[in-house]
Amino acid sequence: MNRKLENKIAVVTGGSTGIGLATAKQFAAEGAHVFITGRRKAELDAAVAEVGNATGVQVDSSKLSDLERLMSVIKESKGRIDVLFVNAGGGFMLPLGAITEAQYDETFDRNVKGTLFTVQAALPLLTKGASVILTGSTAGSSGTPAFSVYAASKAAIRSFVRNWILDVTDRGIRFNVLSPGATRTPGLVGLAGPDAAQQQGLLNHMASQIPMGRVGEPEEIARAAVFLASDDASFVNGSELFVDGGQAQV
Template identity: 60%
Template sequence: MSSKLNGKVALVTGGTTGIGLAAAKDLANAGAVVYITGRRQAELDKAVAEIGQNARGVRGDVTQMSDLDALYAQIRSETGKLDVLFANAGGGTMAPLGDISEQHVDDTFNRNVRALVFTVQKALPLMPKGASIVLTGSTAGSKGTPAFSIYSASKAAVRALARSWVYDLKERGIRVNVVAPGPIRTGGLAELGGTSKEAQDGLLAYMASQVPMGRLGEASEVARVVTFLASDDSSFVNGAEVFADGGIAQV
């Protein structure tokens, strides 16, 4: 356990599973008090127990403005500040061009872009000079992926937002960076393969074969990048997209 984030308050949206949960654990291990959000109370309670005494769970949906307002009101009343925001909540489903529907577009951009914008905007009154914002991007935002164009476009939008926000927040001394995971061994990735274990295992094996390192990444490996971007170890890193992808988008 390190002390690089002692005295800091962090928020991880979508912190009950996968990369979000791993990041919350790593931030807490670095000394931060970590708030996590999730839509289901049982999963939220389980995650808080896994993270330990530095964790606080707040049930809510980041696509709902009232839930965001309640979240930040609670953080304000309990801590008065927010030093680290990991805007991680989001997701997507696969659909080839001929099957894309209005609902598919709206749902994906609502979760990955609209909700992220207001998650960050509403956090700003709590964030002091020297605070750090980390956004979850994806290698899909930088390279083509069959049947994943809308998700890819939403993650490219996240990258574009970070580039502009560094200027908007320059005078406040708040850094904004993007962590871009490649194929990471999570339930969410497996579920893209369908409902059967055979199909899911097939997708994971295929994805691993595309990575130059020859394997999937682990959520903990992305989490360590998030903690780096959250801490003063990255004090001169701003507006960057840091890939944790085993090289898949690099070669």
């Protein structure tokens, strides 16, 4: 069986846990060598060992100096990027009236600034016909109580893609947004705090809002990322692919 990413060089930011880790594993299983980034060295080292055909680079994507160092490592090691999955990001919940400058700065630095400057730093290394995938969210196109700052940051991601495809028409680079719905990741369950019962309560509540009646698994998002990364999606450009069990479609 032909592997869909054979001999490709892929980068997964925020690849040490959750959707990023599942995607890095899937990319490697499909034949790619994967560069994984993360902010925490112990988790990053564990992810590299789990993925196998991977290189870990400790990076905070909101810091331009870290991104420049990442691209230098990739250039010296492999010389190119065929697939760039810009997945690093995050956020937390505060309702209008309680939003702080610190929350705004952290969320937009991680999700918007980090995405913009990751892509910009990678541009010289992206091959003709490369696939760039940005992690969006159903939150970017629907309402959620106390989640407006995160939602706005993900709406910005969608806007980036619509514009960037017009900036690279001469290079054949494809940009797409992959927007998961509620997915069973450490980041999601962590919104409920450390109590296991509260975490399960959050998952149950979210499942009740999804037409398929359950939350997603990271591996399901990863398989969609492989599609967007591969030649199977050769004419898919500027799109937003929802992998949400129908959550944002009703």
